[in-house]
Amino acid sequence: MDLVTIVDEQNNKYTYKRYKGYPFLQEVVGNVRDRLEEVANFNVREDDVLIGIFPKSGTHWLLNTILMLRSGSLKYHGTGLGIEFDDLKKIEDMPSPRTLVSHLRYRFLPEQMKLGKGKIVTLTRNPKDLVVSMHHMMQKMGDLGYQGNFEGFLKRFISEECFLGNGSWFSWIKDMEEWKTPNFLCLSYHDLKQNTFANVVKLAKFLELDHDEEFLRSVSENIQFDKLKESHEKTAPNDRWKHMSEEGRLPIYRKGKVGDWKNTFTVAQNEKFDRLFREKVEELGLKIDTKFE
Structure with missing residues (x-):
């Protein structure tokens, strides 16, 4: 494993762990090789649910939706445990049913999940x-x-x-689309925003949970961005992230809007990105719905 640091002509500094040509966040626990081996051999339970998601795609939104559905409670559950970031012994000792998180490319996920054990859910x-x-x-x-x-x-x-997805977003999506087992559900961030209740119903059905309409509508109301943000700001600090965030509370909630990129991208950046997007979709044969808004 190598630690790579790149400093560009504008003095932007980019540092990551590299293993077998793939980039990883520095926060991946210990030696990447050893952690990947541990994740690959992770003992998956039949009732495990893993949120396998690209960073900032609605991780905590999806996590708290699933945990409300699985617990039958409208309680806010916080940030959850990540299989590449947290102590695996702590994860192994969690009582069932476990709901876990990972930003790893799908090729690095537990081997038992590749064979159809447990369930995996994502948002694009x-x-x-x-x-x-x-x-x-x-x-x-x-x-x-x-x-x-x-x-x-x-x-x-x-x-x-790009260390966020062990390669570019395009490569990460390609890995996701090659996931062939029936224990997988992919939802759209945009559609979850527009049609929250319908997606909550779809998610509950996938998770094989029997809730009445009243509860499902309550979940839909309680996972709205402002409510989650307010609850997050009141949660207890998380020791895992205290070295890089205020009191260990990750700054994960900002706007939660669709289309906010328009306030940051320049015309040139947008045109370049759109060209690359079209090229990558064709080159990699991506099937992803490109209508994001």
Whole structure:
């Protein structure tokens, strides 16, 4: 494993762990090789649910929706445990049913899940919105691996050096689309925003949960952005992230809007990104719905 640091012509600094050509966040626990081996051999339970999602695509939104549905409670559950970021012994000792999180490319997920054990759920979000959201989050945290302006971050985001998804968003989506088991559900961030109740019903059905309409509508109301943000700001500090965020409370809630990228992207950046998007969709044969708004 190598620790790589890139400083560009504008003095933007980009640092990540690299293993077998793939980039990883510095926050991946310990040696990447060892952690990937542990994740691959992770003992999956039949009732495990893993949120396998690209960063800033609605991770905590989806997590809290699932936990409300699984617990039968409208309680806010916080940030959850990540299989590449947290103590695996702590995760192994969690009582069932477990709901876990990962931002790893799908090729690195537990082998038992590839064989259909447990369930996996994801949200796809307009990459323009998520890259803006991620850059804002990094500006509020300590050294998560990037220090610099948006132009420099966007340059890394569209490259295979992007540590957020062990490669570019396009490569991450390609891995996701090759997931062949029936234990997988992909929802759209945009559609969840527009049609919250219908998606909550779909998610409950996938999770094989029997709730009445009244409860499902209550969940739909309680996962609205402003309510989640308010609850998050009242949660107890998380020791795992106290070294890089205020009192260990991750700055994950900003606007939660669709189309906010328009307030950051320049015309030139947008045109370049759109060209690349079209090229990558064709080159990689991506099936993802490109109508994000």
